[in-house]
Amino acid sequence: MLEAHALTKRYGGTLAVDKVSFRVNRGEIVGYLGPNGSGKSTTVNVVVGLLEPTSGSVTLDGRTLSEDQAGYQKKIGYVPEEPYLYTHLTATEYLTLVARLRRLPLTAQERKIPELLRLFQLHDSRYATMAAYSKGMRQRVILAAALLHNPDLLVLDEPFGGLDVNAGLLFRTLLAMLAADGCMILFSTHRFDMVEKLCSRVVILSSGRIVAEQGIAAFATAGTASLEDTFVQVTKQADFRPLAREILDTIRA
């Protein structure tokens, strides 16, 4: 189980995340929602160990991030918000680099890398440097790299940017199957449709604080407010109609 306890992160005088606590159980996909600048990516970066929290702790199966960072990070697969890759490498080379950094045995590397490239439809471009790849192709490389070492926890920060409809559907199915296999998934996104179809629970963040945490089933049974309505309500988003009208008027002027 992943457990974040009272996570706080400050950048100088700015409070980005304020005492955030949540947990992700085995076999569970937790949607992590929030408007831009609410602290989602900061939380994700703290959870994967790329940022040190100002206070609070993160534990994975009882192992604390601060006590055993290497052991903790070995269990994590991470898909960043943007497909930041070494574009002077080929997809094969990049996956080999990741596999070696993840200390995968040689036989596993030889077996998994070509197979993943084929399954992720990157086989034809496997000897081309990734500088020539589209965003969607790079995103697929990142997803393959995140799954290469069969992680216990998958942390996804907007993973579907740049993917076409088919690839999106494939990954949605894949994530559901991974969760059914016992993988924990923290899914940070803006896409309500994905969250509603994939996640069992939703954590909504606003201005660095958790403003709602609820099972997806609760939205369906409540009968009144959809996830989107709840989101707009709890994050105190304005009514967008006047703003949209203003933009339209400006365009037409």
Place this chain on the structure above:
Amino acid sequence: MTMRVTLEDRPWYQLTTHFFRGLFDFGILSDAGADAFRRMLIGIVAVMVSLGLLLTRMYLQKYTLLSEMFHDWGSGYKLNREPYQLAVLGDGALVIAFPMLIVGLVVVLVSNSLFPSVIDCRVLLPLGVSKRVVFASKALAVMVFASVFAIATHAAMIPLVIVMWNSRWADRGLSTQLAAHGVASLSASIATALVIIAITGVLLICVPRSRVQVASIVFRGVSLCALVLSIPLAFRLPTTGGLIASESPLFYLAPPVWFLGIEQWLLGKATPYFLRLAQIAAMVGVASLVVAVGSYLFLYHQLERVIFPAASSGRSPRQRARFLRLASRKPNTAAVGPFIRATLTRSPLHQGILIIVAACGAALVLNGLVGNWHARAASNVRTPLGTTVIWAAFVLVFTMNVAVRAALVFPVELRANWIFRMTEDEATRAEELSTVVRTLIVLGVVVPLVILFPLQWAVLGWRAIQSTSIAGLCGLVLVELHMTEWRRIPFTCSYEPGRQLMWQTIVMGIAAFVLFTTIGPPLAWYSTSHPRGWLVMMTVLCAVLLYLRRQRLWMSRRAALMFEDVLPTEVEPLKLSEY
């Protein structure tokens, strides 16, 4: 104001500005780093201005002396004009060569951006920017870029030129001389830029698409090397006035002297020799202009060459299988090594740094060997060539070390370093850092010594083994000293230039170079004739090496890897608890 607003509104102006700025952007610096980089550039300019003033002062003394030289003409001592005329020919060639070198270096450095790229076309054409505007703006940006450097270097040379021409022996008035020199020298710089653009264009057009990347990397490497190697030759030009005056055919191979021919022709000295030199200059200039413009036009009409270049072929399945089989039992080590190799063989920036610094060393060695040959030829005395050859090994080892280390410092795709940050492990850190040390040993010590060994063997015979072993151990000690505080996986840490003042960096670098190339060569030379001394030196150097290695390994297990370079604060914590 109105004019400016009108200009800024035009797509070609905006695009030219964008392309022009892009030529200065290596994409490796953070905001703080960019500020520091600007400070460093200002420091470099300040150092160059100081050196320029020093050179002007030296030339002032030289030309004052030349204007007062007397000669015994038989009927008594009279003023002698000839030394001035010879000096002005040699120095004239130098002041043409220097801007050519600067312009050549900067244009070669940006040679992968001289024509519109895939990204330019893919982004701009769908936005409705016409193909013509994209190509014209790119060409204009490249021209402005080359002109900025040409004008800046010529401006810097003006005091020197005035000192040269403002003499009682000058044939023409100062303004006429300056105008002739300006035309000849600016033509030389422009022709240099055009030649590079033309060759790049020909490569883009003629080389099969799958090999264009490799061809341009080779071209850039060879050109940088040639330009840096020609620096010592350029600085020998002031001594060649006599040879030029005697119409030596050797200068048909020296581009700056071609343009000196134009200058002399403009000044009315149309001797057949200068006319021939001027003709060569004109032919090269016109031919490169035609080829450069032709390349632009050809690529403009064959846009798919720019838009859809074949992707790099990468590794073939057989190579890939070998790549995997070569993996050692330590996966992290096997990850870092190929990553370093791939980056050094594919990144233009890192190759540029490596080649420029290494070529400086090669230029020094070449200069030393040519100087030795000159001395032997002139004095007919056997100057010990062995000492020069041994010194050359130390110079190459030092400069290659600096070159490789500098190349490893600069980041590539900085934001992609998260994968290294996420997989950092105390247990494997020392192994990873040792891979970096091994890279430095191979490229910074083994390669230069292997290159020089045949020459050493030819000069010293079997004693070359002794001198090379001493040079090798000194090189290894240098590597250990260089890497004591190294905490980075190459290319993954941000780079903040300007940690030290520019003059401080230069002085420290020169001091280290002088120390290494002053102490090492006599020891190696001594060891070639004293076997016992050789054994003692080997033992001492091995002991020092082992001690430094232990220190490095001990420290690398304790301190975490660096992924963010930070400028030193006013008060630096000692962090004693870490050790």
